[in-house]
Amino acid sequence: MLHEFERILIGPREMGLVDADAAGSGIDSFRLMQNAGEAVAALALARYPDSGRFVVLCGPGNNGGDGYVAAAAFARAGASLCIYGIGSEDLKGDAARARARVEAEVAPLSAYACRPGDVIIDAIFGAGLSRDVPQDVARIIADATKLRLPIVAADIPSGLDGETGEIRGAAFSATDTVTFMARKPGHLLLPGRELCGALHVFDIGIPKRLVMARAGKLWENGPGLFSDALAGPTAESHKYARGHVAVFSGGPTSSGAARLSATAALKAGAGAVTLVSPSEALAVNAAHLNAVMLREADSRAIRAMLGDHRVSAFVVGPGYGVSAALRELALSLLTKPTVLDADALTAFASEPKSLFEAIHAEGATVVMTPHEGEFGRLFPDLASASGSKVERARKAAARSGAVIVYKGSDTVIAAPDGRAAINTNAPADLATAGSGDVLAGITAAMLAHAAPAFEAACAAVWIHGRSGQVAGGGLTAETLVDVIPQAFPEMV
Structure with a gap:
């Protein structure tokens, strides 16, 4: 992994030690x-x-x-x-x-x-x-x-x-x-x-x-952190070699968020994407999608995807609806790389320990993408603690066993091992409905490429920010999805 010296961030205390080392x-x-x-x-x-x-x-x-x-x-x-x-x-x-x-x-x-x-x-x-x-x-x-x-x-x-x-x-x-x-x-x-x-x-x-x-293990986010971990398509690639993402949809009146995640995953390079829908949402999802495959959500289908080596990563939470059933679904998916977003985070607000214990026990590859409110619901003591956003994200990652994407205009990505990055390329226009659903889909695509969770999250956050720059003022989640292919760094 390439860590450019120019992207290193060093705290005041550590810089004081550097000064002392230089004098010594x-x-x-x-x-x-x-x-x-x-x-x-x-x-x-x-x-x-x-x-x-x-x-x-x-x-x-x-x-x-x-x-x-x-x-x-x-x-x-x-x-x-x-x-x-x-x-x-x-x-x-x-x-x-x-x-x-x-x-x-x-x-x-x-x-x-x-x-x-x-x-x-x-x-x-x-x-x-x-x-x-x-x-x-x-x-x-x-x-x-x-x-x-x-x-x-x-x-x-x-x-x-x-x-x-x-x-x-x-x-x-x-x-x-x-x-x-x-x-x-x-x-x-x-x-x-x-x-x-x-x-x-x-x-x-x-x-x-x-x-x-x-x-320490802190950098400004950028291609130097993740480009070596991302494998682009080759002449021999087929769709499943490029990763297969499964996104779980909510009901017919709340399915748009999952469609955004699914189409974002496809635009971000996943070779195949399946939207897993309750039966009553199949028709509305079919009316809006072409390249994304559809599958009815039932226990047999979920077991089949968990056992199918061609299914590479999951997204669960966008527009799903907070429920005990969502908690059970999220826990069942942890045998494969999983992005937990939106409702999947709120669903565990009353019992976050059960999620964290399952992640640690499974050794699961999980990326959580909380905004400020969701972070506070999962980690109330950390959210109210003094100190930097970086330190809060690091503690949350260590506690949960997941890579934490602590969203905002200064999104921080933190891994359980203490690595962290601050993202700086996100324009203010990204603060729009559906933007987080798009980020979840990009993240799953990076995981589907077999990138490690920290690098996948760093790549997704950077590409998401760059997409916002390309889309420009007045962007919507739909226009953001459209420009994802233009937002990849040249080295990827």
């Missing part, structure tokens, strides 16, 4: 700070060559040190410059050394009053912030927002938690964010992603091997 290996830590601060200044000078003045706001730690280095670079460039700081007389280590090299006056941060024409260099707090910003910082944030001032953030906009993407009281909305070596989860998780502006990653001279050694 003999790398000059002040040189790294100089590289960081000068990168911030270079980008700001390039982006705003006609700035009225650069206002550098420096905090009490190493992020502030980056700001002082940037201020010195502005002074050398002859730019109009003002510097404001917190605790500038109490700085230690490299940050104190950076402050000592600045000849200009450093005024208290509380004295800064925003004015039109300012370009703010935000070097107050870095990605490790875990408390609400002070009142003076919140005031400056509010004033800068009101005046719509350009803001270049060092590492992450002050006020954002680099681990969770959450706002700590108030946060700058940056036009540009300059971070170093690798992105943090908070750069991609919402609302952080929307506040970072254009995100620039600079190599400041830490060997990549040191970053890799501390990085």
Whole structure:
């Protein structure tokens, strides 16, 4: 599996360990700070060559040190410059050394009053912030927002938690964010992603091997995570070699969701798709489908599919209706790769442990695709817990034994072994009825291709997001299905 260095995400705590490892290996830590601060200044000078003045706001730690280095670079460039700081007389280590090299006056941060024409260099707090910003910082944030001032953030906009993407009281909305070596989860998780502006990653001279050694199993989702696991059709392929997906339909007035899943699976490359319908829904499903096969749902048919090696994966839940019968059906399917979506998740809300125990006992290949509400019903303690969406998804995956697709504009895919990915390519237009049913069908198609569950889920989420981009504004679930073949990455 290809994991591109550029897609690695590393938390603030781990990045601190990387910095310590670099210093311990003999790398000059002040040189790294100089590289960081000068990168911030270079980008700001390039982006705003006609700035009225650069206002550098420096905090009490190493992020502030980056700001002082940037201020010195502005002074050398002859730019109009003002510097404001917190605790500038109490700085230690490299940050104190950076402050000592600045000849200009450093005024208290509380004295800064925003004015039109300012370009703010935000070097107050870095990605490790875990408390609400002070009142003076919140005031400056509010004033800068009101005046719509350009803001270049060092590492992450002050006020954002680099681990969770959450706002700590108030946060700058940056036009540009300059971070170093690798992105943090908070750069991609919402609302952080929307506040970072254009995100620039600079190599400041830490060997990549040191970053890799501390990085966890977290990446931005993309083809590098899943392309090696997906096998496309060959000249010798027949329909069953490309996988056979069976989707279970609800009754005649609620069968549309299952049809969306079935057609999405077909468009996503499954060689054969069967819609398994109650007898009363067969006619309505037949009226809407051509290439998708139909089969009446009864116990004999289900036993036959479970024993048929040509049936590769199941989808159950979309439009099915919450019932004890659905719980029994879902549990019976776990001998083959299964996507549990929508009603199949809600059906276990009162007894999720029975599902999780069955998955673990069977060693089943299961992908669950909950949105926020469904996640809360299955994992109420996790949904209400503090911490990042990534951590909640990881804990849910470990508990359930399934790959969790925790849906949203910042969908997180998590595996029971701790691997996780944050998806970033989904447009807001995907928040439409039936979109999740389409995702369930794509996921089943990936499982039918014999992809492992984590890679299948990553592929499906990415292709789903890319389909939304291709379909464009005003998309519907039907138009989303139509463009799935155009959304595959070129390498697949």
